[in-house]
Structure formats: C-alpha cells, structure tokens
Amino acid sequence: MAKYLMLGRYSSEAIKGIAADRTKKVSDIIKKSGGKVESMHALLGKFDLAFVVDYPAIQDAMKASVTLAKSTGISFTTLPAVTVDEFDKLVG
Helix, strand or coil: CCCEEEEEEHHHHHHHCCCHHHHHHHHHHHHHHCCEECCCCCECCCCEEEEEEEECCHHHHHHHHHHHHHHHEEEEEEEEEHHHHHHHHHCC
C-alpha cells in the first residue's frame, strides 16, 4: 500500500453539511475504494482538511478523490507521499 495526502477544500454548500455522520460517510467511501485512513485533520488556511490514507494503487486514490467530491461537495487534491527517509534513499 502507498500513502497519499488528500487535501480538501469545502465549497460553500459543503460547509453546511459538516457533521460527524458525514465524516463517517467519507471514511466509508475511502474504505470501499480500497483505502485505509491513517489520520484526518481539520486545517486553517488554503485547505480545510488533510487526510493521510493508504491505497493499493494510484487508480484507487483517484477514484476515491472523485467519488468524495461528487458525494460531499468537498474538492480534493490527492498527492502521493513517501517518508523523508524513503525519499532520501530514492534520490540520495
């Protein structure tokens, strides 16, 4: 499994739907797409949400990102991520 950072931005409509049950729905969508949530964080600034998620393949991450946007109104920027140690081994 590979790690992905999913950065979310609320639309004005999505803000109205903030609720614990929607958070569960988001987690369920990620799981159904083959992902495993490592952590979820609320942010201040350019992005409103940050999720660290494991997916078997980039296609699974892409599908989940689009499915979440369609079902919640939250747009996601999904980025592959490696630890700094892994990065140093790759490029060092």
